[in-house]
Amino acid sequence: MKSKLMQMLESRRDEIIALRRHFHENPELSFHEEETARYIADFYRGKDVDVQTNVGGNGIIVTIKGGRPGKTIALRADFDALPIQEETGLPFASKVPGVSHMCGHDGHTAYMMVLADCLIQMKDEIPGTIKIIHQHGEELTPGGAKGIVESGLLSDVSNLFGIHLLPFASAGTIGYHAGYTCTGRAYMKLVIHGTGGHGSSPHLANDSIVAGANFVTAVQTIISRRINPFDVAVITIGSFDGKGTFNVIKDSVTLEGDIRYLTDSTKEKIEFELKRLVRGIEEEFGVKCELTYTPDYPPLYNDPQVTDKVRQWLEAANDKDIKEVKECPPISPSDDFAYYAKMVPSSYFFIGCTPKGVEKPVYNHNPKFDIDEDALLVAAKAVGQVVCGYYGLE
Known part of the structure; x- marks a missing residue:
């Protein structure tokens, strides 16, 4: 089956690229992806699968029931765009x-649609069930993954897999951690x-700008003096x-x-220290502070055992x-794949996509970001290899 699946994917390389270009020309912002969701759902129309739309918003779950009983896994691909003017x-x-x-x-989205279609055609040979998650709203809080998890439609999933295109290397290179x-x-x-007061009489006022400027400087001491130097953490004040x-x-x-952090313990430490610092600003400058602190996506934790299996399957490809x-x-x-990884043991890995001939590629979220479209077939094959490895299909 593995050889057959890889051949099917190779034969549909141009289709994957055409789909990618269609979505690229017609982007929609997070939680406003109505036309994109409709296009994806229409792709599966008439195929022998169960398609659930409007999952947690504009999300879609396609359920491929194999010919034999077995574990249920899920594969995720996101489809929302960014509020950036393209300059490619x-x-x-x-x-x-x-x-x-x-x-x-x-x-x-493009690679996943074609991979899913190939798996649908071969489903009688699959000893289990595969759920394809076409996910909306990854780029914007609270994240589409959260709503999909809360829908309960993944409650039977044992493990979950996903990839991200990243120009850390050329097409053909796969990174894992x-x-x-x-x-x-x-x-x-x-x-x-x-x-407030007159600029000539600061003693009759209480300058909130001075207090704010002190906070901007002092908040960085949380990173430099309260967080272990071997831990990853960043605090960026982006608006004053x-x-x-x-x-x-x-x-x-x-x-x-x-605010960014790599572990749950660092997250808790930063929140505690930040609130303590705000209380100190109030006391030192005689001001009143209103702090809103909203934890967003959790750190993404790749299960070591599942990730090691992914490595083995890909190295043996x-x-x-x-x-x-x-x-x-x-x-x-x-x-927000992190929400899935908190739900079940999961693995999220990276597909190199640096454009040919480019030594210093621009990274994701840059208006000039582009990919080597050869990476699309690599992504489809890599996830296909994971499916075959998981179910022991040769």
Whole structure:
């Protein structure tokens, strides 16, 4: 079956690319992917599978029931785009102003649709059930994965697998990492209330900008003095809204920040220290603070045993398109695949996609981001190899 599946995927390489280009031209933002979801659902129309739409929003779950009983696994691909104006100059560039697939989700969806169709045609040989998750809203809080998990439709799943296109290497290279692999993240908003006044008489006011500026500096000591140097953590204050008039002392300012951490214990430490620091700012400067701290995607934890199996299956693939399988370090971006990985032992790995002839590729979320489309077939084959390995299909 494995050889047959790989041959089927190779024969449909151009179709995968055509699908990717269709999605690339017609991007939709997170939680607004109505046309994309409809296009995906229509692809499965008339096929011998169960298709559930509007799962947790615009999500779709396609259930492929094998010819023999066995475990249920799930494969996930996301399909939302970003609020970025594309600058690639591609002939199939986004037709939607200010919206584009600058993260590779168009490719994820394209390879998964064709792989799923091939598995549907071969389902009588599968000793188990495969659920294909076409997921919306990965790029925007609270994340489409959360709603899909909460739907309960994955309660029978034993293990879950997913990939992400990443220009860490050329097409043909696959990267894996066991344990904590992607950071979790949290959103922070701090409103500092002082007392407004005339710029010439600061003693009659209480300057919220001074308190805010102190916070911006002091908050970095959480990373440098409270977190183990061997742990990964970042606090970024991305917005400081203190605009006013040059000779007026502001009565309040608003700061917003992005917080990343690689482990749950680091997450808890940062939250504790941040709240303690805010109390100190209130005491030191005589201001009142309103802190909003919202944990978002959890850290993504790849089950070591499942990930080691993935490594073994890929290394044993003996496939001309899968040229190298190597361990890679954790990455700093977050991904809501983490919700699936908290639900069941899972593995999330990376498909190299650096465009040919490019030495220093731009990374995901850049307006010039592009991929080597050969990576799409690699992705399909890699996940296909995982399916065959999982079910012992030769």
